[in-house]
Amino acid sequence: MEAQVAVLGAGAWGTAVAKVIAEKDKNVLMWSFETSVRDDINERGENSRYLPGVKLPSTLKATSDIEEAAEGKQFLIYALPSMFLLDTLKKTLSVSSIRDGKSIISVITKGFLPTDHNGPRLILETMEDYLPGFYRNSLVYISGPSHAEEVSCGKITGLIAASENPKNSIRFRDLLKSPRLMVYSSLDVRGVQSAAAAKNVIAIAFGMLDALKTTGQNEMFGDGTESLLLAAGLNEIQILGKALGATHAETFTSISGIGDLDVTCRSIHGRNRRFGRDIIEKNILEPYKNIDDLLSRIGEIGYLPEGVAAAKYIRILADKHKLKMPVSIGLCKLLNRELDPHEFCKNLLTVWDM
Numbered sequence: 001m002e003a004q005v006a007v008l009g010a011g012a013w014g015t016a017v018a019k020v021i022a023e024k025d026k027n028v029l030m031w032s033f034e035t036s037v038r039d040d041i042n043e044r045g046e047n048s049r050y051l052p053g054v055k056l057p058s059t060l061k062a063t064s065d066i067e068e069a070a071e072g073k074q075f076l077i078y079a080l081p082s083m084f085l086l087d088t089l090k091k092t093l094s095v096s097s098i099r100d101g102k103s104i105i106s107v108i109t110k111g112f113l114p115t116d117h118n119g120p121r122l123i124l125e126t127m128e129d130y131l132p133g134f135y136r137n138s139l140v141y142i143s144g145p146s147h148a149e150e151v152s153c154g155k156i157t158g159l160i161a162a163s164e165n166p167k168n169s170i171r172f173r174d175l176l177k178s179p180r181l182m183v184y185s186s187l188d189v190r191g192v193q194s195a196a197a198a199k200n201v202i203a204i205a206f207g208m209l210d211a212l213k214t215t216g217q218n219e220m221f222g223d224g225t226e227s228l229l230l231a232a233g234l235n236e237i238q239i240l241g242k243a244l245g246a247t248h249a250e251t252f253t254s255i256s257g258i259g260d261l262d263v264t265c266r267s268i269h270g271r272n273r274r275f276g277r278d279i280i281e282k283n284i285l286e287p288y289k290n291i292d293d294l295l296s297r298i299g300e301i302g303y304l305p306e307g308v309a310a311a312k313y314i315r316i317l318a319d320k321h322k323l324k325m326p327v328s329i330g331l332c333k334l335l336n337r338e339l340d341p342h343e344f345c346k347n348l349l350t351v352w353d354m
Contacts, residue, residue: 014079082111120313199308202233207276302319
């Protein structure tokens with residue numbers, strides 16, 4: 001049977017989501033930019049580079065032809081890191097099932113997208129500028145407190161499928177949900193997207209604090225300090241979300257807000273938390289002149305902390321909307337080499353005002 005679902009992007013999260021769908025006896029075709037990943041999936045039933053040790057079902061296949069992956073699919077899921085999302089979207093615009101509006105599109109990418117004239121914007125509204133007009137207010141954004149390593153192994157997890165089109169939200173909810181993956185619908189597309197992007201910034205700061213605490217470099221920091229950071233971070237996420245058009249206050253107290261923030265900060269699987277720890281423990285920022293230099297050479301890190309780009313964009317958005325976000329802005333200054341890591345952490349004690 002021909003695949004009716006395509007996942008564009010074969011990283012850990014894209015692979016985990018594709019696996020969940022394929023296990024429901026649905027044929028899924030993944031697009032992988034890397035031919036080695038494609039061959040690994042097709043020949044060995046594993047994505048050993050991004051999700052090692054996880055056996056993939058036979059109903060999941062991969063291709064490196066993006067038009068083949070996207071053409072004729074009822075469900076299309078974009079699963080690229082934010083810095084690669086727009087380029088990939090542009091490559092699919094000539095696909096007839098997208099031109100004709102026959103594919104229902106969702107995104108599982110977290111972050112902001114840069115634009116030439118309007119500065120950083122939320123992902124769905126930026127994609128709508130490129131897609132045919134009938135996709136406006138119909139895209140689905142999927143987020144929640146999840147890690148590929150856990151979802152792919154069947155750990156109980158919850159997600160939010162947010163869309164201004166309730167029918168499309170329900171369609172993706174039904175596509176994804178399983179006995180161990182709970183999926184809920186939301187109309188607050190802007191709030192869910194804001195929370196998904198901003199929590200990665202807080203997680204970097206959390207990782208730094210955690211490293212200082214566990215290594216004994218600063219005796220003032222403890223579990224309560226980390227909870228203080230989580231509360232301050234959630235406050236900033238709400239401030240940003242409201243400025244960007246969030247419609248439901250409960251978005252930030254649900255799994256898409258506090259739930260996602262908590263797991264991103266505390267889980268050993270979190271790349272942004274890991275990056276924060278590496279700033280303290282490995283002095284990982286030392287080779288980079290500023291945040292732009294870091295972003296241009298981000299591949300050198302060996303993993304992708306999405307919070308780096310998000311910090312840059314949040315600083316721009318905070319300035320544009322005149323928002324008080326001292327943790328997020330301070331972290332951006334740190335990544336831009338304007339602040340020393342220890343100075344940043346010390347300053348946090350005086351700027352937390354909720």
